[in-house]
Amino acid sequence: MTNPAMIDVEASETLAVRQESDVIQLTSYIRQQVVLMGMSTLNQTKLSTASSELARNMLIHGGGGTVQVEQISMKSKKGIRLIFTDNGPGIADIEQAMQSGYSTGSGMGLGLPGARQLADEFQLTSAVEEGTTVTILKWAND
Amino acid sequence: MSKSIIGTLSQKKNQILTLWMRNQLSDGGLRDDLMNNEDLRQQSAELLDCLFDTVTDDTLTAPDAPSLAPLIDQLTHVSMSRARQGFTPRETGTYIFSLKDALLEIFRHERKEDSEQLLGEILLISKFIDSLGIVTFETFIQGREEVIMRQTDEMTEISTPVVQIWDGILAMPLIGTLDSSRALVVMENLLQEIVRTGSGIAILDISGVPTVDSMVAQHLIKTVNATRLMGAECIISGIRPEIAQTIVHLGIDLSQVVTKSTLASALKHAFASMRIEVSKANSRSF
Numbered sequence: 180m181t182n183p184a185m186i187d188v189e190a191s192e193t194l195a196v197r198q199e200s201d202v203i204q205l206t207s208y209i210r211q212q213v214v215l216m217g218m219s220t221l222n223q224t225k226l227s228t229a230s231s232e233l234a235r236n237m238l239i240h241g242g243g244g245t246v247q248v249e250q251i252s253m254k255s256k257k258g259i260r261l262i263f264t265d266n267g268p269g270i271a272d273i274e275q276a277m278q279s280g281y282s283t284g285s286g287m288g289l290g291l292p293g294a295r296q297l298a299d300e301f302q303l304t305s306a307v308e309e310g311t312t313v314t315i316l317k318w319a320n321d
Numbered sequence: 322m323s324k325s326i327i328g329t330l331s332q333k334k335n336q337i338l339t340l341w342m343r344n345q346l347s348d349g350g351l352r353d354d355l356m357n358n359e360d361l362r363q364q365s366a367e368l369l370d371c372l373f374d375t376v377t378d379d380t381l382t383a384p385d386a387p388s389l390a391p392l393i394d395q396l397t398h399v400s401m402s403r404a405r406q407g408f409t410p411r412e413t414g415t416y417i418f419s420l421k422d423a424l425l426e427i428f429r430h431e432r433k434e435d436s437e438q439l440l441g442e443i444l445l446i447s448k449f450i451d452s453l454g455i456v457t458f459e460t461f462i463q464g465r466e467e468v469i470m471r472q473t474d475e476m477t478e479i480s481t482p483v484v485q486i487w488d489g490i491l492a493m494p495l496i497g498t499l500d501s502s503r504a505l506v507v508m509e510n511l512l513q514e515i516v517r518t519g520s521g522i523a524i525l526d527i528s529g530v531p532t533v534d535s536m537v538a539q540h541l542i543k544t545v546n547a548t549r550l551m552g553a554e555c556i557i558s559g560i561r562p563e564i565a566q567t568i569v570h571l572g573i574d575l576s577q578v579v580t581k582s583t584l585a586s587a588l589k590h591a592f593a594s595m596r597i598e599v600s601k602a603n604s605r606s607f
Contacts, residue, residue, distance in 0.1 A: 199500050199501060199502075200473075200500070202500070203498045203500060206498070206531075206532060207498075207531075210531070220563050221562070221563040221566060223563075224531075224532060224563040224564060224566075224567050225563075225566075225567055225570065227531065227532045228532045228533065228534045228567045228571065231532055231534045231536075232534050232535060232571075235534070235536055279572050280572075286535060286536065286539065287535045287538070287539055287573070289535040289571050289572050289573060290534075290535055292572065293534075293535060293570065293571035293572055293573075296570040296571065296572070297567065297570050297571065
């Protein structure tokens with residue numbers, strides 16, 4: 180995990196995710212941002228897939244939440260940091276939740292581990308009855 | 322002893338309407354291309370009638386009062402129909418706020434002698450009209466949202482076509498993001514067309530789908546399984562390189578599904594499994 184103090188936030192926008200159509204809006208917003216940044220198509224696809232996984236998770240398990248979309252830079256590198264925050268029931272066993280194929284819902288159980296694979300950096304904090312925060316980071320060309 | 326606010330105003334109804342119309346007609350933003358002056362006058366008169374029928378001095382301070390429901394309904398109707406006709410929110414807002422100018426002008430004449438009372442009453446009327454203005458904004462946006470919803474529905478309908486590209490081969494090019502509701506429409510349309518045409522092979526082309534996350538993949542797998550149950554084979558084509566890599570990173574297992582990179586290679590596969598041979602015609606035979 181990169182030391183957050185070394186990262187400069189250049190622009191930040193917060194979007195709400197309350198229904199399924201918001202997920203689509205979120206991913207297309209992120210796409211717009213990263214296209215301007217010159218991110219490769221592969222990384223664009225990875226990032227928007229990871230964000231749609233996490234946003235959907237938030238919707239299904241956390242009853243919706245917000246996503247902070249940050250354009251960041253570190254030295255000459257540019258990237259995007261996304262902070263997904265919900266006030267849902269939280270995750271009791273994070274280790275289990277990060278296992279591929281484990282799901283409490285009807286999904287495939289690939290969302291969290293998949294998002295970790297697709298992002299350059301991934302951080303999850305959760306407290307039962309308080310909510311979950313997932314932060315992912317993707318550099319434009321890394 | 323001064324008369325009530327509404328009592329004073331309702332006596333001057335015709336004058337108010339005249340003033341209001343004058344305000345509206347003098348406004349630079351008047352859209353006589355969307356609504357002619359006669360209709361505008363009638364709409365304004367109806368709204369004014371409704372206002373004086375329902376509002377009393379007590380409800381002036383309580384715009385949420387149930388007795389005001391007919392007025393709010395009327396206002397909602399006006400605002401909604403304006404949204405559909407293509408008025409901008411500013412134009413609809415100006416419509417209500419120009420009524421305020423008319424009411425205040427009447428009041429200035431009526432309460433010349435008592436400026437203290439005038440001030441208090443002007444504030445009351447002002448607040449009331451402002452809250453009516455807010456109602457028009459809310460419903461205006463609601464009206465627009467309904468338009469958007471309808472368009473979304475239409476797009477879902479037209480963006481899931483099933484085409485028969487060969488005798489016994491169906492193709493379904495998917496364009497845009499797949500959400501749960503659309504995925505259901507896709508599956509339903511495809512299964513129905515399989516029955517209708519008696520096709521043995523269906524090709525689901527996802528070239529136009531920007532992201533394939535685990536939910537989309539799950540829907541695709543379900544669709545493939547459902548077509549199998551109906552005795553048909555389902556091929557997924559149009560898997561772009563970045564989608565392939567993302568699917569692998571996500572850990573989605575599509576090994577049970579026949580996948581191809583292009584629609585052409587899927588068609589080739591379909592021909593092979595149907596034992597159809599397509600060859601260039603021999604020029605000498607013509």
